[in-house]
Amino acid sequence: MPTRRLRLTRMLVAVLLATLLAACSRGPARPSEKVTVRFTEVIHSIFYAPQYVAQAKGFFADEGLEVVASTAQGSDRGVAALLAGTADIAMVGPETTVFVYNQDSPVKVKLFAQLTARDGSFLVAREKPEGEFAWTDVKGKSIIGWRPGSMPQLVAEAILRRHGMDPDIDLEYIDNLAATAMVGAFLSGQGDYIQVFEPSVSQLEQEGHGYVVSFLGADYGGMPYTGFVATDKYIAENPDVIQRYTNAIYRAQKYVFETDPKIVAQEVAQYFEGTDVDLLAASIQRYREEGGWVRTPVMNPADYDALQDLMIAGGVLQPDQRAPFDAIATNRFAEEAVKQVK
Numbered sequence: 001m002p003t004r005r006l007r008l009t010r011m012l013v014a015v016l017l018a019t020l021l022a023a024c025s026r027g028p029a030r031p032s033e034k035v036t037v038r039f040t041e042v043i044h045s046i047f048y049a050p051q052y053v054a055q056a057k058g059f060f061a062d063e064g065l066e067v068v069a070s071t072a073q074g075s076d077r078g079v080a081a082l083l084a085g086t087a088d089i090a091m092v093g094p095e096t097t098v099f100v101y102n103q104d105s106p107v108k109v110k111l112f113a114q115l116t117a118r119d120g121s122f123l124v125a126r127e128k129p130e131g132e133f134a135w136t137d138v139k140g141k142s143i144i145g146w147r148p149g150s151m152p153q154l155v156a157e158a159i160l161r162r163h164g165m166d167p168d169i170d171l172e173y174i175d176n177l178a179a180t181a182m183v184g185a186f187l188s189g190q191g192d193y194i195q196v197f198e199p200s201v202s203q204l205e206q207e208g209h210g211y212v213v214s215f216l217g218a219d220y221g222g223m224p225y226t227g228f229v230a231t232d233k234y235i236a237e238n239p240d241v242i243q244r245y246t247n248a249i250y251r252a253q254k255y256v257f258e259t260d261p262k263i264v265a266q267e268v269a270q271y272f273e274g275t276d277v278d279l280l281a282a283s284i285q286r287y288r289e290e291g292g293w294v295r296t297p298v299m300n301p302a303d304y305d306a307l308q309d310l311m312i313a314g315g316v317l318q319p320d321q322r323a324p325f326d327a328i329a330t331n332r333f334a335e336e337a338v339k340q341v342k
Helices: 002-020 046-056 075-084 095-101 151-162 179-187 200-206 216-220 232-237 239-258 261-271 277-289 301-313 332-340
Strands: 035-041 065-071 089-092 109-116 121-125 142-144 172-174 193-197 211-215 226-231
Touching (some): 035 075, 046 277, 075 095, 075 109, 095 301, 121 151, 121 200, 121 216, 142 179, 151 216, 193 200, 232 239, 239 277
Parallel strands (some): 035 065, 035 089
Antiparallel strands (some): 089 226, 109 226, 121 211
């Protein structure tokens, strides 16, 4: 735990330092102007299909937005980009808003739309289980996982504790690899298991490198896992941009639920070069059936209280550091999007 807290402290210090470099926001845009939005995502995964649908189907363009996308490779880096002024909107884990709330930063960040309804990662075993998988099977083994304080790590450790295991003692949870290096490390022989997202899950299965043994989203249950965030300053100065962005996301959310997964896969395949369309379709079908996405961007405050319970249990938040929902999120734009988009 001391090592995890040290890493978390370093991450929070990096985020706080980024605020000192925050650039002045651009002035509010008139609705008639086409606005460029610098967007950054936590990782690149078909789990975030509605974002790519909004790009591919021209939903952002219909709202007068030109989205310039990048991948941060971590929620901490995504929020740091917002605070440093190099991104306008980030798609990250909601835990980051709580971390920033508890810092002495003059700039805060706020969630304005929810995207996913549960953890989207799967546990993939190197060896095919002899019988039905049980979480106790990982005792004494190693799992290639995610950085301390991140949503995938918090969920994985909560599941382990539910099954009577101490994540720090009963197994090795490898949390010091960059997201981009995890699959490569697994392929090179590191780890008995890997906690990974689609389409990497299906690719590992298809190529015979691993066997899916658990969907962590189902094992843990529903929770606010990923959302769209901007600084409070950007939201205040660009409310129309935030509204138009949210409208486009809601259209995309409706689309992924109402459209054949194969068609959705064909639409977003351009963002997954080299990945088989049938594999993407299977991933979309899997996430839809497992309840991976919310149907609207509107957030439930009670879910964010439960999220902070998880953070406290995971040792990355103190009980007296809870953040009020209104301090870290706003439903203003999501509720308006549901009214506007039919």
